[in-house]
Amino acid sequence: MNILPPALPLKGKINLPASKSISNRLLIMQYLSNSRIRINNLSKADDTVLMRHLLKKVKANIDTGNSENVCLLNCENAGTVLRFLLALLSSQSGKWLLTGSERMKQRPVGSLVRALKTLGANIEYDDLQGFPPVKISGKNLTGNSVTIDASQSSQYITALMMIAPILEKGLTIRLENEIASQPYIEMTKTLMIKAGIDIKTEGRNILISRGSYKSGVYYVEPDWSAASYWYEAVALTPGSEIMLDDLSGDSVQGDAILINIFNALGVKTRQTDNGIVIQNINKAVQDFEFDFTNYPDLAPAVAATCTALNIEARLNGLKNLKIKESNRFEALHKELSFLNPGIDIINDEYLFIPKQKTPVKTKRLHFRTYHDHRMAMAFAPLASVIGEISIEDPKVVSKSYPGFWEEFQRSGFKVRDKFQATPS
Incomplete structure (x- = not known):
């Protein structure tokens, strides 16, 4: 796909996708509530469509009493789906084989498997130790307490949290090491409390009592992670002002921190009754530093923005980007280096973007x-x-934002047939 710059500043209203992070959590909770939970504005992202499909397959397998034959569940490259189902199926009667794409088979699950085995789960690796595919013989788990490394993925902790109420003794989760993406743990906690689950936090311990998910209706908010690309677009296009429809700064999503990040990068945010208005005010800082440990999904848009605006930046807390859908750490370094050859990875932990005396002119x-x-x-x-x-392989956006290109064109960018370009 070829993209041309907008002829005029970006204007208009942008429709964001529903949050897939909230949607996927609610789907697991809905399953555990025996469908007493109703979900409005469920995400249409590929990951959520896949989660819904696989949960229906799980339910059908259990309802037919097909507990002796192995049920194959392909999670493709959806880490959230595989990790959430890994915990869920450990507690559900049946034999299950969880697998995924070749990239998924490179994404670790060892910490979660060890924690589940502590609770009595019957899990075996089908190939490489610590990675999918995994074989599961589901059964009732007793619960009590478990310790888990919190530095790798908050999804491990969320997966344990959501099954905790159905365990006979509930569950105390003890978190070791630096906690990655803590706002996502808080999101899970908020959603579970709304559904009637008793959760307490004591230091680095999460205490969850045995209980039942209550009936209720949930509305899925627009996705703040998806908003990051619009903040970037406004930051890079002088005179732009757009509305992000139905978005609110009062959100369970930690990625609402975008308001503060992009204020430093020259974008002003104004809350209205109908959503958030973002405006390019042409007042970006010349030196920027931020720790993305809790906000990894925002790093790509911020890194691209700083590079394009020639802002010297130190982007910390990026080590977990290596185990995302791609090695995002290396991908950002490699692709953005064609705009700024001085970009460097420091101590395998942060990205340094130097200010260029003469910005590279690239066409x-x-x-x-x-x-x-x-x-x-x-x-x-x-x-x-x-x-x-x-842009190579533009269809990949459907994983989280199926309508992105349509909105992108409506905002003022132009898309046309391919030209011949030498790959970077």
Whole structure:
């Protein structure tokens, strides 16, 4: 896909997708509530569609009493889906084989498997130790307490939290090491409390009592992670002002921190009754530093913005980007280096973007996406600064934001047939 810069500043109203993080949590809770939970505005993202499909397959397998035959569940490259189902199926009667794409087979699950085995789960690796595929013989788990490394993925902790109420003794989860993506743990806690679950936090311990998910109706908020690409687009396009429809700063999503991040990068945020208005005020800082340990999904858009605006930046807390849909750490380094050759990875932990005395003048650049939705969406707004660019594999955005390209064109960017460009 080829993208041309907008002829005028970006204007209008943007429709964001429903949060897939909230949607996928609610689908697990809905399953455990025996469908007493109703969900409005469920995400249409590929990951959520897949989660819903696989949960229906699980229910059908259990309802037919088919507990002796192995039920194959392909989670493709959806880490959230595989990790949440790994915990759920450990507690559900039946024999299960969880697998995924080749990239999924490179994404670790060892910490979660060890924690579940502590609770009595019967799990075996089908190939490489610590990685999918995994075989599960589901059964009732007793619960009590478990210790888990919290530094790798908050999804492990969320997966344990959501099954905790159905365990005979409830569950105390003890968190070791630095906690990654803590706002996502808080999101899970907030949703579970709303559903009537008793949860307490004592220091680094999460205490969850045995209980039942109550009936209720949930509305899924627009996705703040998806908003990051619009903040980037506005930051890179002088004079732009757009509304992000139905979005609110009062959110269970930690990624609402975007308001503060992009205030430093020259974008003003104003809350209205109908959503959030973001405006380019042309007052970006010249030096920027931020720790993304709790907000990893925002790193691609921020890294691209700082590079394009020639802002010296130190982006910390990025080590877990290596185990996402792609190795995002390396992908950002490699692709953005064509705009700023001085970009460097420091101590395998943070990205340093130096200020260039003479910014590189690049035309008709081809960006690889590494089959990663966030790479495609983070690179697209760079057309405002570079001129015409090419994006590889644009369909990957459907993983989280199926309507992205339609909204992108409506905002003022132009898309046309491919030109011949030398891959970066």
